[in-house]
Structures are given as structure tokens and as C-alpha cells.
Amino acid sequence: MKSLLIISLFAILLMSCSTSTQTDQKTQTAVAGKNDALAKLFENYYEERLQLFPLEATQQGDNRYNDLLPVDISKEFIEKTRQFYQDNLTNIQAIDRESLSEEDKIAYDTFKREMEVQLEGFAFHPExxxxxxxxxxxxxxxxxxxxxxxxxxxxxxxxxxxxxxxxxxxxxxxxxxxxxxxxxxxxVVLPxxxxxxxxxxxxxxxxxxxxxxxxxxxxxxxxxxxxxxxxxxxxxxxxxxxxxxxxxxxxxxxxxxxxxxxxxxRTSSGINELPQGKEMYAYQVKVWTTTDKTPDEIYETGKQEVARIRSEMEKVKEQVGFKGTLNDFFAHLKKDKQFYPYSKSGEVLADFNAILAKIEPNLKKMFNKTPQTKFEVRQTEKFREASASAEYNPGAPDGSRPGIFYVPIPNANEFNKTSGMESLFLHEAIPGHHYQISLQQENENLYEFQRFSWYGAYGEGWALYCESLGKELGLYTDPYQYMGALGDEMHRAIRLVVDVGLHTKGMSREEAIKYMMDNEPISEQGATAEIERYMAIPGQALSYKIGALKIRELREKYEKQLGNKFNLSEFHDEFLKDGGMPLDVLETKMDAWAAKQANKQI
Incomplete structure (x- = not known):
């Protein structure tokens, strides 16, 4: 995914947008009553950023720079971007935050934090x-x-x-x-x-x-x-x-x-073995989780979540009458022929499309606002299918390109139906990435940098939270699909343990692979690819579970506080309304929403 811009120097390009950037920005400023100085700063930032990073412009449907490909790893480019972030930090600090509207304070806080984080990253020479x-x-x-x-x-x-x-x-x-x-x-070398x-x-x-x-x-x-x-x-x-x-x-x-x-x-697995490795990892944790949580805190959370989800898996094993250990059950799920019913890739795609048909009636009860951007399920292109994961590629908000859920199917005979198809669809497609990214991009009341930003803890956290909505959406009635969903949740919990373990606790690649295989039904090949991903991109894998836990925590807090004044669809709408942001900014925003709900008359 997808993917994806306000991002760290290590992040993926994920977003896409309309070609009418400048006109839209000026119109939205006048209509929404934005602070003029802030709006001008964000407009200048966005325009200069597209010139610096023309692939982002192409992602966003802006074709002005489609012929450019700067050497973004050169000394000259790095110095230019460093100055770009420094100038924008200086400019945002010159604006009086307390004079801003609540919406502008969200934009201010998000932007200022991002400039600071970007500047901090140069010290670690990602180039x-x-x-x-x-x-x-x-x-x-x-x-x-x-x-x-x-x-x-x-x-x-x-x-x-x-x-x-x-x-x-x-x-x-x-x-x-x-x-x-x-x-x-x-x-500073790769493993x-x-x-x-x-x-x-x-x-x-x-x-x-x-x-x-x-x-x-x-x-x-x-x-x-x-x-x-x-x-x-x-x-x-x-x-x-x-x-x-x-x-x-x-x-x-x-x-x-x-x-x-x-x-x-290098033969080592974690970046703690590199010069500044400890500091580098702490920085990546901050970037990807948008929190001040320490690696040790995250590690302990991961172990607790692994234990909790294992107990749920044990219940499913008992429900289907399987005799043997949980690891035996994992092996059964991976090997039994009944779980490999497909002979053609089209059959796999048809089953994913059937999931959408099944959840559509209940989606209407959980979301008042849904995207206009069209959506498709496609098979991943052959040239990258062998090593690709399922992913979501955002559509263009002008309707010229749909949001696409890509599914790699190198061999349909080897596609396991219990691998969590339902939870995967909820995460990568609807209501996960497709709803969140599309609604954000389509919202012209946001500043452009907000419309096309990406925060892993917010975006991946939302997508993982959406997996937990399966039963409410009418899914997981098949215990094997629920087991697949638990497997997906376990996968994200394991990440907290192995990512921190690899990069701070001396866990080897082989130990991490074994830990993953011991706690979820995954093949050695699949576990190896996952662990090597965490080795390549330290901290990124933490964002999913940390974000999802925060969203669930907020939902439960407001359900308790508001009682019969709590409305789930309004909670979801508010969460998605202002686009991606750091988790601390998000919590402040959502607390303000809950306070307004408490004062409503029923």
C-alpha cells in the first residue's frame, strides 16, 4: 500500500490527488474561513514539496512534473530538503497558535511536529x-x-x-x-x-x-x-x-x-549493531507510532497481546473439535487440502468481491459518510507477484483512477482460504484503507498537505481496527475465517515483540522467524519474508497494533463516558473527518468531540 506527503525519509509513497491543487486551495481558504497566514504557508509548502518530490505529484494526479526524477539521495538534494524543512519550521513557529480555530490548531500541531521529525531524521543518514x-x-x-x-x-x-x-x-x-x-x-550496511x-x-x-x-x-x-x-x-x-x-x-x-x-x-539482524543504532531505532519508533512510547513498553504490550490472542485461538480450536496442540492446529490449517479450494485466480478474486457484497448492508449502519472514489479488486501484476503482499493503492479523488485492492495469487492452487480473507479485505479494502484514504483525499475542507498525508499509526491503526469490526459487519461466522482474523491480529501483536526484539534485544533473524511460526499459522517462507521486512524497515511494523489499540481504547472510553449518547457511526465519521494525524493530536481532537456529544440533548 499502498503505498505513500508528510512522511519520514524512509516511508512509502501512498497518496494520490486532483490536478487542481492551487485553485482548490484558494477556494477552500475562502469558504472554510482558514487563517490566511497559515493557509499561505501550507499552500507554499505544498507547491514547493511537489517540485522537490515530483513522484508525489504524479501520485497525486498532478502531471506538471512527470518528466522529473531528482537524485533524492545526493548531497545537494539532501541539503536542499533540510533547508526546506527548517524554513517551514521557522515559518510555522512565527504564527500564534492560540489565535487559531480548533481545526487550524490540528493542522498547526500536525505540521510543526512533522517538520521537527523530518529534521531529526537527517542525523541518521538514510541515504x-x-x-x-x-x-x-x-x-x-x-x-x-x-x-x-x-x-x-x-x-x-x-x-x-x-x-x-x-x-x-x-x-x-x-x-x-x-x-x-x-x-x-x-x-551502515544492510544484513x-x-x-x-x-x-x-x-x-x-x-x-x-x-x-x-x-x-x-x-x-x-x-x-x-x-x-x-x-x-x-x-x-x-x-x-x-x-x-x-x-x-x-x-x-x-x-x-x-x-x-x-x-x-x-552485516551478519547481525538489528540496527542496534550499527553506529547510532540505538538512537536510530528510537527515532523510527517515534516516527512510526507517533508516540513517546519506549521500545521496552511496546515489547511488553506485544507479549501481553500475544498471550491474549493465543487464548482466543484455543477457543476456536475447541469449537471446531480439533484434537491436538495449538501448533498442531496451525499445521492443520496450513496443510489440509480442504483449505485450498481454488484452481483459478478468478475464483479467489470472486470470493473477495463476495465479502464486499456481504458487508454492504451493515456498513450503512456504521458509517454516515462514505467515499465517492470507486473501488476494484485486482490480481497483483506478475512481475512483482512472487514477492508481493496484498496491498491497497489509492485512487485519484478526481475519479480518474479507482482505489485498487491488489491480491498476489502466484498459484491459485496454493491460496489458503483460512489465511484471513475476510479480515484482509476489511483491512486493505473496505472499510479500511479505501474508506480512510479516499475520504481524506476527497475532503477539500482540509489543507492540501492534510489531504495527502500519511501516518502509519493512524492509517494502519485504522485498518487493523477495521479487522476487529468483522462480527459487527456480519463476517467471521465461519470459525476458520475467525481463526484467520485472529491470525492476522496475532501477526500484528507478534510484530511488537520481534521488531523490538530484533533491534534492541539481540534477537536473531532465525529466532524471530521461529517465534512467529510458534504463534501463528504461517509458513516458514512467509515468516522469513515478514521478519526480513522488519529488518529492512525498523519500527514500521509497530504502527499497526499501536494505532489500533489507541482507537479501540478511545472507542471504549467514549462508550463508557457517553452511554446512550454514544453513536458508533458518528464516532467513525469524526475519526476520519480530518485526515491522518499523530495519535496525540488525534486523542485531543476526539476528546473534544466526546465532550460535545455529552452536551447533546437526546
């Missing part, structure tokens, strides 16, 4: 590890060039824009190697097990015949209104770019990783 096996430009670039992602291929200019980005990618690739070498000198995954990712995009390249796909899909002359010219140009720029860049990256970097990679 020393330009990409890894889970995310980074070399992986994103294949999606963009496939013609099936956010890079548009509708006009001749679109095709010419992508030619320029392909050319710029060669410079980025050379810079990545330079930065990896700086990381080697500084002792060997991750580098071993990256090498085939680079090699998989090597071709001798340009026609066989993923990057040739747009040539096979020329719009009907293209002239023959343009088709011929662009075909020649794309073949040249693929063979002389794209393939050599991936080859160079793969060779470097294989012949030079792999030998320098």
Missing part, C-alpha cells in the same frame, strides 16, 4: 541505504514503467515525460552505488540476508530483447489517437532507452550488490 528488498526506487520504477501504475501513458507528452525519467534513472542508479559505498565506510534478496530483483529486469522488457509494456498499449509517425518514433526511443539506460542501470546495481556490497553486508 547510506538508498533501497532494500522491500521498497525503494528500483522497485517502484518497474511499477511506474509498466504502464499499470500511477505514471500516465495517455498522451504523446506522457510518453516523452517517461523517456526523461528513464534517462534520469541512470544517474540515480550511479548515485545509489556511491551512497552504498559511503554506508560501507560509515559501517546479508536482505542483500541476497535484492540481487535477483535487479537481475529479473535484465533483457536482451527490448520487446521482452517490462518497460516496453506502454508501447504495446498506444492510445488509438496516436499517429503512426509518433508510434514509430516512440517505439525506437523506448527500445533505445531500455537497452542503453534501463538494463545497464539494473545490471550495474545487481553487479555491485553481488560483487562488492554482499561481502560487506
Amino acid at each position: 547510506y541505504i538508498p533501497f532494500q528488498q522491500f521498497w525503494g526506487l528500483p522497485l517502484t520504477f518497474g511499477q511506474l514503467g509498466s504502464g499499470e501504475s500511477i505514471q500516465p501513458f495517455k498522451t504523446v507528452k506522457d510518453y516523452e515525460d517517461w523517456l526523461k525519467r528513464m534517462s534520469a534513472f541512470t544517474i540515480w542508479g550511479d548515485s545509489a552505488i556511491v551512497n552504498f559505498r559511503k554506508g560501507i565506510e560509515a559501517g 546479508k540476508s536482505l542483500v541476497e534478496k535484492m540481487i535477483p530483483q535487479m537481475n529479473d529486469l535484465l533483457v536482451k530483447d527490448a520487446n521482452q522488457s517490462l518497460f516496453y509494456s506502454p508501447i504495446n498499449k498506444f492510445p488509438a489517437d496516436f499517429s503512426e509517425a509518433d508510434k514509430t518514433r516512440l517505439t525506437v526511443a523506448y527500445k533505445k532507452a531500455i537497452l542503453e539506460e534501463i538494463v545497464p542501470t539494473y545490471q550495474k546495481l545487481g553487479n555491485f550488490l553481488q560483487k562488492e556490497y554482499l561481502a560487506k553486508a
Whole structure:
């Protein structure tokens, strides 16, 4: 997912938006009565940010910078962005917070915190590890060039824009190697097990015949209104770019990783072994959880949650009459043929679509406000399916692109129906990411930076909370699907233990894999991929459970405080109304909402 902008230097691009940025911003300021100085600051920030990070503009449907691909890991770029954040922090501090409306205070607090967090991150030199096996430009670039992602291929200019980005990618690739070498000198390197995954990712995009390249796909899909002359010219140009720029860049990256970097990679699993590793992890915990919780607090919470969910799993095991230990039950769920009913990928997709049909009547009782953005379930593209997870890619708020729930189905015969299909749909699709992101993007009363921001604890926390709504939505009537939901919840609880364990407590990759397999029905291959993800992106996996626990805590607090004045649909609407924000800002906002509800007459 998706994905995704106000984000840390390590984060994923997730968002998309309308092309009418400046007009919308000026209109919303006048209509909503926003503070003029604050509105101007946010407008300038947003416009300058799109120029600095043109891939974000493309994500957001703004095509002005579709030909640009800056070397965002260069010394010059890093200094420019550092100054950008510093200037904006100085500017926001010059505005009197106490004179602002409650809505503007939310925007102020969110923005100020983000500038401070971004500036803090430069001390850890994220550019020393330009990409890894889970995310980074070399992986994103294949999606963009496939013609099936956010890079548009509708006009001749679109095709010419992508030619320029392909050319710029060669410079980025050379810079990545330079930065990896700086990381080697500084002792900041990836674990060997991750580098071993990256090498085939680079090699998989090597071709001798340009026609066989993923990057040739747009040539096979020329719009009907293209002239023959343009088709011929662009075909020649794309073949040249693929063979002389794209393939050599991936080859160079793969060779470097294989012949030079792999030998320098570390055998340790956690970043605590790196210089400033302890401080680096504490920073990532703050970024991803948007809290001041310590790693030790999170670790203890994780162990408590694992124990609680295990007891629920035991109840399901007894309900279905399974004889044996919980681990035996896990093995049964993974191996029994009855749980592998599919022969075609279309059958899997049909079952996911059936989930939507089943929950739609109850959704109306839980949400007054729903998105206008359309929604689709699709199979993940073949070129990345083998190593991909299910994910949500946001739609465009102008309706030009639907929100898409991608499901990897490399082999339908191996797709396990008890793997938590219902909970997965609630998380990645509806009402999880699709509702939250779409409503945020569609809300023109928000400042643009709010409409297209992403906070893991808020967004992933919401999606995981939505999994807990399954019974209220009419799902989990099949005990095996409920077991799958418990497995998904357990998966997020385990993350609190293994992520902190890997990065602060000396837990090895192998110990973390075993802990995961001992506590949920997951294959060794699946557990390995997950643990290696946490090794690559320290702290990110904490955001899900920490956010979900906070949302559940708030709901239960208000249910108790408000009694018959508590309305679940209004709680959900209020939660989603102002877009993503840090959890402390969220709690302040929701407490104010609850106070207003308490004063309502019934």
C-alpha cells in the first residue's frame, strides 16, 4: 500500500490527488474561513514539496512534473530538503497558535511536529541505504514503467515525460552505488540476508530483447489517437532507452550488490549493531507510532497481546473439535487440502468481491459518510507477484483512477482460504484503507498537505481496527475465517515483540522467524519474508497494533463516558473527518468531540 506527503525519509509513497491543487486551495481558504497566514504557508509548502518530490505529484494526479526524477539521495538534494524543512519550521513557529480555530490548531500541531521529525531524521543518514528488498526506487520504477501504475501513458507528452525519467534513472542508479559505498565506510550496511534478496530483483529486469522488457509494456498499449509517425518514433526511443539506460542501470546495481556490497553486508539482524543504532531505532519508533512510547513498553504490550490472542485461538480450536496442540492446529490449517479450494485466480478474486457484497448492508449502519472514489479488486501484476503482499493503492479523488485492492495469487492452487480473507479485505479494502484514504483525499475542507498525508499509526491503526469490526459487519461466522482474523491480529501483536526484539534485544533473524511460526499459522517462507521486512524497515511494523489499540481504547472510553449518547457511526465519521494525524493530536481532537456529544440533548 499502498503505498505513500508528510512522511519520514524512509516511508512509502501512498497518496494520490486532483490536478487542481492551487485553485482548490484558494477556494477552500475562502469558504472554510482558514487563517490566511497559515493557509499561505501550507499552500507554499505544498507547491514547493511537489517540485522537490515530483513522484508525489504524479501520485497525486498532478502531471506538471512527470518528466522529473531528482537524485533524492545526493548531497545537494539532501541539503536542499533540510533547508526546506527548517524554513517551514521557522515559518510555522512565527504564527500564534492560540489565535487559531480548533481545526487550524490540528493542522498547526500536525505540521510543526512533522517538520521537527523530518529534521531529526537527517542525523541518521538514510541515504547510506538508498533501497532494500522491500521498497525503494528500483522497485517502484518497474511499477511506474509498466504502464499499470500511477505514471500516465495517455498522451504523446506522457510518453516523452517517461523517456526523461528513464534517462534520469541512470544517474540515480550511479548515485545509489556511491551512497552504498559511503554506508560501507560509515559501517551502515544492510544484513546479508536482505542483500541476497535484492540481487535477483535487479537481475529479473535484465533483457536482451527490448520487446521482452517490462518497460516496453506502454508501447504495446498506444492510445488509438496516436499517429503512426509518433508510434514509430516512440517505439525506437523506448527500445533505445531500455537497452542503453534501463538494463545497464539494473545490471550495474545487481553487479555491485553481488560483487562488492554482499561481502560487506552485516551478519547481525538489528540496527542496534550499527553506529547510532540505538538512537536510530528510537527515532523510527517515534516516527512510526507517533508516540513517546519506549521500545521496552511496546515489547511488553506485544507479549501481553500475544498471550491474549493465543487464548482466543484455543477457543476456536475447541469449537471446531480439533484434537491436538495449538501448533498442531496451525499445521492443520496450513496443510489440509480442504483449505485450498481454488484452481483459478478468478475464483479467489470472486470470493473477495463476495465479502464486499456481504458487508454492504451493515456498513450503512456504521458509517454516515462514505467515499465517492470507486473501488476494484485486482490480481497483483506478475512481475512483482512472487514477492508481493496484498496491498491497497489509492485512487485519484478526481475519479480518474479507482482505489485498487491488489491480491498476489502466484498459484491459485496454493491460496489458503483460512489465511484471513475476510479480515484482509476489511483491512486493505473496505472499510479500511479505501474508506480512510479516499475520504481524506476527497475532503477539500482540509489543507492540501492534510489531504495527502500519511501516518502509519493512524492509517494502519485504522485498518487493523477495521479487522476487529468483522462480527459487527456480519463476517467471521465461519470459525476458520475467525481463526484467520485472529491470525492476522496475532501477526500484528507478534510484530511488537520481534521488531523490538530484533533491534534492541539481540534477537536473531532465525529466532524471530521461529517465534512467529510458534504463534501463528504461517509458513516458514512467509515468516522469513515478514521478519526480513522488519529488518529492512525498523519500527514500521509497530504502527499497526499501536494505532489500533489507541482507537479501540478511545472507542471504549467514549462508550463508557457517553452511554446512550454514544453513536458508533458518528464516532467513525469524526475519526476520519480530518485526515491522518499523530495519535496525540488525534486523542485531543476526539476528546473534544466526546465532550460535545455529552452536551447533546437526546
